[in-house]
Amino acid sequence: MADRQPIFTRKQGTGLLLFLAFIVVMRVFIHFLPAPEAADTPVGDTLATVAVQCDTVVLRLFDPNTADSLTLRSVGLKPWQIRNLLHYREKGGRFRKPDDFRRLYGLTDSAYQALRPYIAIDTMPFFLERQERILRDSLRRDSIRQRYNERHDSIERAYQARRDSLVKAGVIHLKKDTVIELNTADTSDLQYIRGIGSYTARQIVRYREQLGGYYSPDQLREIERLDHTNWDSVMPHLTADALLIRRINVQTASVERLTHHPYISFTQAKAVYETRRRKIRLTGMEDLCPSVFTHEEAAKISPYLDFTPPPKDGRRQEVR
Numbered sequence: 001m002a003d004r005q006p007i008f009t010r011k012q013g014t015g016l017l018l019f020l021a022f023i024v025v026m027r028v029f030i031h032f033l034p035a036p037e038a039a040d041t042p043v044g045d046t047l048a049t050v051a052v053q054c055d056t057v058v059l060r061l062f063d064p065n066t067a068d069s070l071t072l073r074s075v076g077l078k079p080w081q082i083r084n085l086l087h088y089r090e091k092g093g094r095f096r097k098p099d100d101f102r103r104l105y106g107l108t109d110s111a112y113q114a115l116r117p118y119i120a121i122d123t124m125p126f127f128l129e130r131q132e133r134i135l136r137d138s139l140r141r142d143s144i145r146q147r148y149n150e151r152h153d154s155i156e157r158a159y160q161a162r163r164d165s166l167v168k169a170g171v172i173h174l175k176k177d178t179v180i181e182l183n184t185a186d187t188s189d190l191q192y193i194r195g196i197g198s199y200t201a202r203q204i205v206r207y208r209e210q211l212g213g214y215y216s217p218d219q220l221r222e223i224e225r226l227d228h229t230n231w232d233s234v235m236p237h238l239t240a241d242a243l244l245i246r247r248i249n250v251q252t253a254s255v256e257r258l259t260h261h262p263y264i265s266f267t268q269a270k271a272v273y274e275t276r277r278r279k280i281r282l283t284g285m286e287d288l289c290p291s292v293f294t295h296e297e298a299a300k301i302s303p304y305l306d307f308t309p310p311p312k313d314g315r316r317q318e319v320r
Contacts (some may be wrong), residue, residue: 029294054248061120063121064095064121084104084105101116104305156198159198179239180192182214182217182220184244193238200226207223211245212304217238247305248261255270258273271291272292275288281309290314
């Protein structure tokens with residue numbers, strides 16, 4: 001019987017043994033290779049690790065505007081809910097009151113009710129923001145009002161200068177014997193008098209509406225933001241009929257109605273109401289002076305008060 005031929009040659013057998021030895025060495029090297037550092041772990045794996053570490057729910061006070069992921073996970077929130085909350089805060093969203101936390105996507109009503117007693121939101125940042133906004137709006141309104149007043153004053157000065165030039169040139173003549181009644185004149189009538197322009201005329205009419213009428217031309221000096229230096233030449237051309245004043249019935253007027261008058265403060269209006277309630281009916285200024293008004297104040301306000309008793313038709317007195 002002939003001899004069998006070998007399957008591998010000597011060189012092939014040596015190469016196969018070396019290959020098997022290399023595989024064994026690599027398996028041993030991979031087995032003893034150290035695990036990767038925690039810093040190389042993806043964000044998703046980090047949240048999963050946090051979830052494993054915080055399986056026990058511990059309810060405690062937390063602020064959803066500042067709490068970190070570990071705190072949120074410890075109170076029972078799911079990792080995907082924590083991601084939604086952090087994303088909401090990154091976009092500028094904030095929770096102003098505990099009920100706003102109900103908007104968190106995926107949060108059930110039962111879970112919210114369980115967390116509601118532990119939600120503690122710091123309201124100081126919102127208070128400071130609101131005060132800053134109020135101050136900013138106030139400054140903007142003051143700036144607009146200042147520009148408006150400056151523009152009107154410049155127009156008034158230009159109009160007055162033009163009017164004075166026409167008077168000097170003889171185009172406009174002031175009738176020295178003309179007298180205007182303040183309670184019936186309109187703005188065009190008032191501008192007929194030298195020294196009163198459109199702005200001044202509007203202020204005179206506006207203050208007349210607030211008072212209810214003038215009983216003396218000297219009351220024009222009470223108007224603020226008007227130049228009263230040259231009014232001595234204007235006063236002889238003005239008169240006021242006190243019979244045209246709209247009076248306030250003290251027997252029925254409410255506190256709000258009394259306060260609308262420039263001469264009566266809220267404290268005085270309330271005192272008038274309380275005095276009327278105690279005395280049932282007021283007969284004159286002696287019932288209000290000096291307990292409510294001083295003698296000087298009474299002299300100013302008396303032309304505007306009416307103490308006529310209300311009609312006896314069973315109607316109740318007007319209250320606040």
